[in-house]
Amino acid sequence: MARPVSYHTLVMLVENKPGVLARVAGLFARRGFNIHSLAVAPTENPALSRITVVADTESTPVDQMVKQVDKLINVVRIDELAPEDAVEQELLMATVRAGAGDRSQILELCQIFGARVLNTGSTEIMVRLAGSPGKLDDFEDLLRPFGIVAIQRTGTVALPRLERSAATPR
Amino acid sequence: MKMNGGQALIKALEMQAVEVVFGLPGGAILPVYDPLIDSPIRHVLVRHEQGAGHMAEGYAHATGRPGVAMVTSGPAATNVVTPLCDAYMDSVPLVCITGQVPTAAIGTDAFQECDTVGITRSVTKHNELVTEASQIPLAIRQAFHLATTGRPGPVLVDIPKDIVDPANPRSAMEWYWPTDEEVAASLPGYRPQVEGDPALVAAAAELLCAAERPVLYIGGGILKARAAEALRALAEMTGIPVVTTLMARGAFPDDHPLCLGMPGMHGNYTAITAMQEADLLVALGSRFDDRVTGKLDGFAPDARIVHVDIDPAELHKVRRADVAIAGDCRIVIEALVAAVAAKGGSAAQADRSTWKQRISGWQERFPLTYEQLDPGEGHVKPQFVLERLRDLSPSDTIVASGVGQHQMWTSQFWRFNHPYTWVNSGGLGTMGFSIPAAIGAKAGRPDRTVWAVDGDGCFQMTAQELVTASAERIPIKVALLNNAYLGMVRQWQEMFYEERYSEVYLSPDLPDYVKWAEAMGCVAMRVESTDEVDAAIEKANAINDRPVVIEFRTDSREKVFPMVPAGKSNSDVMVDPTQAADLDRARGGR
Known part of the structure; x- marks a missing residue:
């Protein structure tokens, strides 16, 4: 699940219309751009949706991706976030095998990471963690030895890192 | 005013000043064809929907106005996919209306x-399924706006039957024609940049004046931007030589002393070599297509690049530009002319006397050529047909071509001295393009002589549209170069596949082209020797009441030269065999 070294986050505001996701995804497919993850959701303005794509920029320069996406008529705006300029968050849900001997260790891990227990069964436990993609990777690695029964991650969403005012020392 | 969606669609086309629609009716689009009877818009009834699309393209190429095609759902929609893709690749303004099931x-x-919007998404600039009758006028306004502004291209509007069928209450609507502002507001993500950044224009002017070996590398964008006059002003002020790509033939007159003609895989030696040796390429509305650059990492190795294009995605896409200007070519070139003039104009240009001498040396030593046969010996040379066709037809003749050897010979041997006289399929390379495209061009420019130059392979793909031409009294002329082969494929098999000819032979007389053309209502002639060529062309040029087809039996061994083999650098261009020894000497001496 570790991300490739060269990736960029593309944040698009698109018209909230049928078929717009297909236009964006189809453009990536036919131009041979690789999507690492994808998240789509409505925005504060009901006429617009936000699509967040984490794209592999190994084979295609990111500015070519941005300009091609921007040509889509239904894409109102696109911003490119380099990793150092982005605050990124992602959600992970996992069902983990949790026999009597492992349960306390898993709960301890959850506490360290700030994950929440969503559901408990007799031999399994369902947990949730929101955070940066790297933090989720670490959590997933540490859960694996217990036995992951099912796992889902949402794909990254991101906003630009905020400017610091001159008064705040950097 | 109350009306139904079908009436609103036709009225919207009238409001867009559409004068001709190319199409073919069917189930889902039937309700739109009914109000068409009462409209002043001319409808040209095609015999295959692909023909409708190419006719609309030919119309757009020749007139600069958007071409309109209208067809029904399902198989009709899939039949226009090829022309849509063709128009997308060559940035041709097209509005295509398709019927859809309710x-x-x-x-x-x-x-x-069929999922028309899904299928055509990747071959249109934009497409839209309209779901309410009240939205039809806006959808049509948007389609014409998108097709004709920014980088032009095809736009498809898919219309379900229930919103246009007067028998269905969903078709009832109140007529409303949206304003420009409403159209702009309805497209919040569409803002083409037309003005060039003045700082970049100044930087470009600096490079232009200082370059010692510059070339203006002109693409089809000049024609789309109506920038031919601005280009001429720039070329004449700076004295910089001009190459015109396949899509730009006619954008700068071939008989102008600064014109070097076509570069690329089958360009002439001088155009190819001038680009290759340049220290500055000024790319105006061109896109560094692989057919122009040859092997990319060997292309114009010493050249700095100024690149102007309306589509920002073309800048840096293939070759990194030193100065990249997003903007409309006419507006940017006019700004460039002003910037160069402010620096002193002609007087501010670097000394290019050596460069000019080298160029005229190449022109003298390696002109386009072919070996003419003695009269009566063998078949007619295709290049000779093109030369005679050119010399015996009016200089503003519109020429449409198919794709293959005949296309390259037409581009090479015609002299294009007027913009919008060359209609061809450059990017997609669509065989069968010429006949329907010529019909569309003639429908848009009935005052002009229109010749379609076609090959026998191409002719068999779309010849049925000659029935359309006869029935609609659109008197185009067709020069069919029949060499009994898929000629360009044959050339590659001869040169690169050890003369192993695989599935490339078509037969010279199956079908009988004269009988076929006559059956379609055309005057038809067959020319089998060089001395018959002129009389046939003169006779064809004198006929103006019906289409004419001349079948020229041409030499199947003839190959297109110069040629840059695929994957080779432009520095490895092969010239006509009669010049090869001289070129070897020239290369040895450099």
């Missing part, structure tokens, strides 16, 4: 249903 039937695999 809204409630969409997604049920209904009769003649």
